Amino acid sequence: xxxxxxxxxxESPERHEQDRLYNPYKDLQAPIQTLYKLPxxxxxxxxxxxxxxxxxxxxxxxxxxxxxxxxxSVAGASCxxxxxVRAIEPSDTLKLRINRLLNASGHSGRAWGNRLGVIGLMYAxxxxxxxxxxxEDDLWSSVGAGLATGAIYRAARGVRSAAxxxxxxxxxxxxxxxxxxxxxxxxxx
Numbered sequence: 001x002x003x004x005x006x007x008x009x010x011e012s013p014e015r016h017e018q019d020r021l022y023n024p025y026k027d028l029q030a031p032i033q034t035l036y037k038l039p040x041x042x043x044x045x046x047x048x049x050x051x052x053x054x055x056x057x058x059x060x061x062x063x064x065x066x067x068x069x070x071x072x073s074v075a076g077a078s079c080x081x082x083x084x085v086r087a088i089e090p091s092d093t094l095k096l097r098i099n100r101l102l103n104a105s106g107h108s109g110r111a112w113g114n115r116l117g118v119i120g121l122m123y124a125x126x127x128x129x130x131x132x133x134x135x136e137d138d139l140w141s142s143v144g145a146g147l148a149t150g151a152i153y154r155a156a157r158g159v160r161s162a163a164x165x166x167x168x169x170x171x172x173x174x175x176x177x178x179x180x181x182x183x184x185x186x187x188x189x
Contacts, residue, residue, distance in 0.1 A: 052137075054131075054137055057124075057125075057128035057132075060124045060127065060128055061121065061124040061125060061128070063124070064120035064121070064123055064124035065117050065120045065121045065124065066117075066120075067120060068113075068116035068117045068118075068119055068120025068121070069113045069114070069116060069117030069120070070113070071116060072109075072112040072113040072114070072115060072116030072117060073109045073110070073112065073113030074109070075112055075116075076105075076108040076109040076110070076111060076112025076113060077105040077106070077108060077109030077112075078105075079108050079112070080104040080105035080106065080107060080108030080109055081101060081104065081105045083104050083108065084100050084101040084102075084103070084104030084105060085101065087100055087104065088100060088101075118153075119149060119153055122149045122152060122153065123145050123146065123149040123169075123173070126144075126145040126148045126149055126152075127141060127142060127145035130144050130145055139174065139177050139178075142173045142174070142176070142177045143170045143173050143174050143177075144170075145173060146169040146170045146171075146172055146173025146174070147166045147167070147169055147170035147173070148166070148169075149169045150162075150165035150166040150167070150168055150169025150170065150172075151163065151165060151166030151169070153165060153169075154166075
């Protein structure tokens, strides 16, 4: 309501109604469902995009990076917890023991999460690039992305380490795709 310097008690009720601020929603009697009709299915700019059953490169990048960071953080925190328990000394107080456990699990979780997040980021970028170049999303795109990711990740340690890491990355990607196909086939969802 607006502020007035005159005494409110001396005003008549009709005058009081005229002084109220405007409410734009006062006479709106439409339910919210009919006010906004939002689509329930994904929208595509071109018909060709609707035919592809695949995430976009941005969604792919976010998904693999997030999954890598989350799983690395959980696994690293678990390993850090174990190493923190091993590092506890009999003379430590309860407060010092808890601090030691939290520090060890936080340090390992952060390090592992960052490593696997970077691996997920490289894999998603390479897979999206390979699919864009080949215009085909199949097992070989995933295996090639895994092979290239492993090789690039370990390239600083030498050719032999990069070759081994590339082979491990390719096999891991093939196993992941095969496992996904097996789950689709044998597990009813």
